[in-house]
Amino acid sequence: MTGNGEFEDQICSNGSSFWECRAYQRTVKRVDGANKLCSELCLMIQERAELEKAYSSNLKKWSARWLSFLDSGLEYGTGSCPWRGLCKEAEAISNIHLNVRNILLDEIQTGLKHWQKEHFHKSSLPPQNLKETKQFDQDFELAQKLWAKRLKRAHCTKKEYYQACKTERSLQVQVQNAKNDPSGTAEQNGDKKSTRCTGSYTIQLEHKKLKKIQEKLAKAEKDVQRTRNAYKLAIAELDTESARYVEEMTKVFTRTQDFERERLCFFKETFNNLHNALNVCAKADYDSIYNELAHSISQCDIESDLQWWSVNHGVDMPFVFPRFEEYSPELAAMSHKKRGTIIDHGLPVTLTNVTTISSPVDRHSTVTSTNNSEHNDVRLDNGVISSPNGPQSVIHTPFDDKASKMSTPPPTTTSADGDGNDEVVSSGACDSEVNDATYDDGRPGVKVRALYDYVGQEDDEISFVAGDVFDKLEEADDQGWCKGRKDGRAGLYPANYVEVLHKEDP
Incomplete structure (x- = not known):
């Protein structure tokens, strides 16, 4: 007989409805997902704050550099006013973005971490799972325990009833064959290679065998009736338990929905706070960006999301109660004729x-x-790029140090071909997979x-x-x-x- 754990795993794999055994695990794991979402959102805010700080710092460096240049006196009179105006504008923008960084870390991220700490608690012992996840799992398991036990009982009695029906039908065929063929079949007669019986002795022997088969058939008929009654009783008990099962499971599911609703509300509030902190520009060409962000946040419909979850993974999913199914010999015979699809790869x-x-x-x-030649630009030591269109100057910015580190091309190796020409091979190309079917080596x-x-x-x-x-x-x-x-x-x-x-x- 299949163990309880194996039976529940089989039920879960065969059906995806919330009402099946242990199918509530998806709703329980949603709590773990909510905790991870909090951590990922904190990391996202942290990275944006670092970008704001870097931008503010680079603006200040840029302003200080050109103010120092103006102190040399190369630009004179009122001509230095636009220069100083640009430097002051950079300092003002720098202060604004530094303030954005402080709001992101000191207010929004701190509030998010505090909310996460209040709503998610890890156990002190390894593997330090969330207590909320464990509690919901225990509540669902308790609500489903008795119903799962009776469902297993119904499954076992159904299997026994079907097996008894198969045995009964097999014996009926044997009795019918014995009556139609007094000499008996090879299977009924056993191994009679050298033994030959005469007249009345053979008839008596066949009558004894027929009587034994009929006795087995009578016993099988009793087993069919017994297992049939047990199957019906198990289904009736399951129907009686189903109402309580639905009620208890709905109560626990409603609590998980309330828990998730609170997280969604807090996240929506956090996104609105992020929008207010980042919307620092009043320029007309920036309005479209922030208006689009505000529109995307306003489209967050909490009740619609919760209703979708309930319909697809919750109590609004269809609940199909197991019903009594009469044994069908035709369907049983068809199940033995299934064959896997055979694919012959050797066919022309x-x-x-x-x-x-x-x-x-x-x-x-x-x-x-066509062979298209590739022209690679060459960066000279004097900051000029040599290309087919002529040399081009390069303007260095305060971001060049980081940008150069981030965009450094992979190392290359040089090899000589048969004509003595050097061929530059990128090490990154060696790592990529090449499709042999479409690769053309020329x-x-x-x-x-x-x-x-x-x-x-x-x-x-x-x-x-x-x-x-x-x-x-x-x-x-x-x-x-x-x-x-x-x-x-x-x-x-x-x-x-x-x-x-x-x-x-x-």
Whole structure:
């Protein structure tokens, strides 16, 4: 007999309804997800605060540098006013963004951490799971315990009843065969290779065997009636328990919904506070950005989210009560005839569109291959970029130090090809996976002509029509596919769809 844990796991895997055994685990794990969301939102706010601080610091450095430049006296008279005005504007913007950083950390992030600490409590002993998760899990398990026990009882009695019906039907067939064939079948007679019985002795022996089978049939009929009654009784007990089960499970689920509603309300309030803190610019071209953010926050409908969860993972899901199902020999026989789908990968490729080539010369297609040379820009030591369009100057900013570290290209290695030319190979290219089917190394191929039309079914296949001429790069594999190149693109095609062109062929 299947253990209780294995039976519950089987129920969970077969049905996704909230009312199945231990299917409430998704709702319980939502509490763990809420705690993780709080931590991730804190990290998100922390990173944004660091960006605001870095921007403020760079603005101050930029302002101090150009104020120092003005002290040299190179710009004179009222011409220095615009310079100093730009520096003062940078200091003002710097103070604003520094204030944003302080609000993000001192008010919003601190409040979020405090709320998380009040609503989520970890156990003192390893593995330090959330107490709220454990409590909800225990409450759901207690509400489901008796119902799950009776459901298991109904499942077992159903299995016993079906097995008794199968045994009864098998014995009925044996009795019928024994009555129709007095000599008995090979299975009923046993091993009688050398034993031969005469007349009356054989008839008496067959009567005894028939009587034994009939006795087994009578016992099987009693088992069918007994297991049938037990199955009906188990279903009746399950129906009696279902009302209480629904009520208790709904109570616990409502508590989880209230807990999640509180988190959603707090998150919406936090997002509104973030919007107010970040909306520091009153320029017309910035209004659209912050108005769009405000609109996205206003679309947060808490009740709609909770209702969606209830419909898809909660008490509003359909509750199908187990009902008595009569045994059907036809369905039982059909279940033994199921076979897995067998895929024979060795079958040849089926021709989908066969076209006769009347004039191969008229159907030739020109194979073109273009090799585009890549021009790499070279940064010189004097801060000038050499490119095909001419040298370009580079303006250094206070962000160059960080930007250069973040955007440093991967190291390259230099190798010489057969002509003595250096070839630069990026180490990043070695890490990426190359699709062998579509990778073209530029090597020459063997000219082939298409005999039939073929339309590629996958991304790594090439298409052609009868009469097209293209290159074959590799011989056919054990599956009957060749690698070729057509119109500058490499891919796979069926080997028996083409023929090799000889020099005398047009």
